Amino acid sequence: MTRLIGVDWGTTNLRAYRFDGSGAVIERRSSTRGAATLGREDFAEVLVETVGDWSDGATTPIVLAGMVGSRNGWREAPYLPCPVDPARLASAGLRVETPIGAAVIVPGVSVTAADAIPSVMRGEETQLFGAGIRDGLVVLPGTHSKWVTMQGGKIVDFATAMTGELYALLRDHSLLGQLADTTAAFDETAFGLGVRRTLAAKSIVPQLFSARADVLLGNLGPQDVASYLSGILIGGEIGALGRGPATLIGAPRLVSLYRTAFAIYGLHDIATVDGDDAVARGLWQIGEHL
Secondary structure (H helix, E strand, O other): OOOEEEEEEOOOOEEEEEEOOOOOEEEEEEEOOOHHHOOHHHHHHHHHHHHHHHOOOOOOOEEEEEHHHOOOOOOOOOOEEOOEOHHHHHHOOEEEEEOOEEEEEOOOEEEEOOOOOEEEEOOHHHHHHHOOOOOEEEEEOOOOEEEEEEEOOEEEEEEEEOHHHHHHHHHHHOHHHOOOOOOOOOOHHHHHHHHHHHHHHOOOOOOOOHHHHHHHOOOOOHHHHHHHHHHHHHHHHHHHHOOOOEEEEEOHHHHHHHHHHHHHHOOOOEEEEEHHHHHHHHHHHHHHOO
16 A cells, blocks of 8 residues: 655656655655756646556645755645754645645755855755764765755755866866866876865866866876876865865765775775665655645
């Protein structure tokens, strides 16, 4: 019997989870019908296509998290200011009617730092609660990496670094990437060099052009450029935001890069949580409060 349906609806993909009464995932599905590929009128149809046979059509709770609630998603679910916990997210969820019953869209989370710089997240909050971390620093690397402070099981503060997006822009659409062999395998030595140089300089700005200059001078090969750029950017992120032991949540490959950079920075007490497992547990936690 299905106790809850949870959907993590991202920009390019969606992941759906069918839970039993104890919160165990009894079935998983995925689709490439992400929020960015859909018009507002398409979401209900995609939801039915993906999980319709899991629902009794009336009473099965449905939780939707991620970009489905963005300004360009199905319906915009407003951002909740920190501090936030699963119960508050559930109580502020946006109810939408679907052909298989009512669904609740999880709100995003916002914060304004002491220096008046704001930040927002949408989707990461579900992973954070599913990771089971009540207190401490949590890092979610990605296109827009999040550095989050958890206290008493609540999100109380966070900052965002556009590391993944900057990497793609510099590698594919800048002068720095013109000499790069983007098909080359990852090179750990070049990555480490980028991390060390940026940590020593305490800024990515003086280091970026060296990705081109070192190739022209024969210090790096074209096959090293992408790894070196990655090291510069991740090293810059950790140099700016790293401040102690942390937990990493994400895909194994990206988490591994951050662990390497953290070790170069001098932090070895880094725990890891699988992102897919965390989002499933987070959807269940939010759903329990509906």
